[in-house]
Amino acid sequence: MTPRGDNDAGLGLSPSARVILGMIALGNNTGYDIKRVVDHSTRLFWAASYGQIYPELRRLEDRGLVAGSSQPSGGRARTVYELTPMGEEALRGWLSAQDDPQFELRDEGMLKLFFSDSLPERRIENLALMRALHERKLVQLDEIARSAKEMHDGPRLTLQFGTALTQWMINWCRETETRLAKESATEE
Amino acid sequence: MTPRGDNDAGLGLSPSARVILGMIALGNNTGYDIKRVVDHSTRLFWAASYGQIYPELRRLEDRGLVAGSSQPSGGRARTVYELTPMGEEALRGWLSAQDDPQFELRDEGMLKLFFSDSLPERRIENLALMRALHERKLVQLDEIARSAKEMHDGPRLTLQFGTALTQWMINWCRETETRLAKESATEE
DNA sequence: CGAGGATATATCGCGCCGGAATATCTGTCA
DNA sequence: TGACAGATATTCCGGCGCGATATATCCTCG
Structure with a gap:
């Protein structure tokens, strides 16, 4: 395109x-x-x-x-x-190439969220499942960070990235969960 | 595994x-x-x-x-x-399935960052390239948000996610760029 | 010594996936 | 009206991703 x-x-x-x-x-x-x-x-x-x-x-x-x-x-x-x-x-x-670096995300949880109007009552549970997945990943990343001291700069930076991104994902899920819960409560 | x-x-x-x-x-x-x-x-x-x-x-x-x-x-x-x-x-x-949703990321910029100890002087430029890519994506997402009013809840939520994630990526790149720039300045 | 697990290498095949090729329809401007 | 761009609709292709599996050897602990 x-x-x-x-x-x-x-x-x-x-x-x-x-x-x-x-x-x-x-x-x-x-x-x-x-x-x-x-x-x-x-x-x-x-x-x-x-x-x-x-x-x-x-x-x-x-x-x-x-x-x-x-x-x-x-x-x-x-x-x-x-x-x-x-x-x-x-x-x-x-x-040192100047090309656009390839970037691709494959997130089945987001896909479910996209289609969630076909089954709205599962929306929040799906968000909780996504969050649980990222929380488990965060534990693994913390373990890596603890076990491997004295990393090279590159690996250290990407590990920090992974940790920060995962935390951000967890927060986004949690915030969206509570927001949706409130909305569905006031609707009744 | x-x-x-x-x-x-x-x-x-x-x-x-x-x-x-x-x-x-x-x-x-x-x-x-x-x-x-x-x-x-x-x-x-x-x-x-x-x-x-x-x-x-x-x-x-x-x-x-x-x-x-x-x-x-x-x-x-x-x-x-x-x-x-x-x-x-x-x-x-x-x-409504309870399985772990598939999640996968393919980020060539991060890969370059991971290996950047082989060519440290390009680190910051690579971060800037990543940021530029996400900034362009953000513009596209904003266009979609503006042009399509009255979306279903699912698509609206995922659009918000995409926008927020892209903004977070841009910020991470920018912050890391300035941090690295400071570090390399104090080293001299 | 013997079992089991980690180390090490290699192969197979299906399905993903981008995109080129093809063909037809629609709109438009000379 | 006739040419041409662009949208619609589908097919096809080759390369690569990637999980799964086979095989063999090494190490270690009971």
Whole structure:
């Protein structure tokens, strides 16, 4: 509808490729490591699965952005990846690109709220369910913040963001719940 | 990883099926209509494409949740869908389900922030880019709010949510920008 | 020593999803 | 009136996301 700048800066890095390059730069150099760290850090605003990570690592190696070396620990196969100079440049290219960053939200609770005129008596319960979800997430984020001291600046900032956003969501739900409760009370 | 409740309430409605049932209940009864309304309303927290809508409409018809009738306007093919009683029940079933609602965020700007230790001098510019994006979105939301008076309660609530969230994002970016600017100034 | 859980790697397949392609209708301005 | 832009309506395609699963090895504790 509206023409947008293509998210194609740097060297045409696919979304998953960006996470992988960044994660290797932070010292997570195996597919398994990357998956584990993503699950404990960026997962709130960027998820990734094995099905993306392993094929992407091989594609990146084909393009010369990472170099993998087989380092079996014991008898188990294990490939450790490092950034090549080209890979470092691609990462920096992406980080300094001027394109509109992709932003996408998928919130089923909001969708239910949108359609709630088909079943108004459930509105408040749905808001409470959303709030409960975010409250549980907040506990997890607090745990991460407590367990991991001495973080890098980037991860620390995004953790603060995640915490603040989650708190904001909880407040919005609670305020809307009480407002709707009042309205439906005065209507009777 | 963590066991979650399956999002499977009602009758195993797929995510796109839910939007479609809800949209038909609101009186948008052709594929084209649904796409257009989604693009102007739920798109902020739930997008949908033709590639989901048209096949899903046929699947829903096969399952007896919607009934389509061919109503060509002029010589152009056109199928108008209505909810069947079963479809209405499926919609209400989903709206009253107690499962954890799906929540997912994909924010490339945050991802860049997370990896920004690889290129710290771009941190503030990236925040400004994120802010600019949200500021443009806010203008669009305000236009929608102004042009569409007399909304249903559900859509009005989600529009308020979208506006408030976008404003919160803008503020977070701005505050973080100024905080980082101060920090880097005192470091010198 | 043996069981079970964590570590590590890899693959499969379905469905999501953006968008290009197609075709027809409507309005408008020369 | 005839050309053309733009709205309406649907189909189709390829790529990627992503959950689920298979396999094998390592570590640890009882």
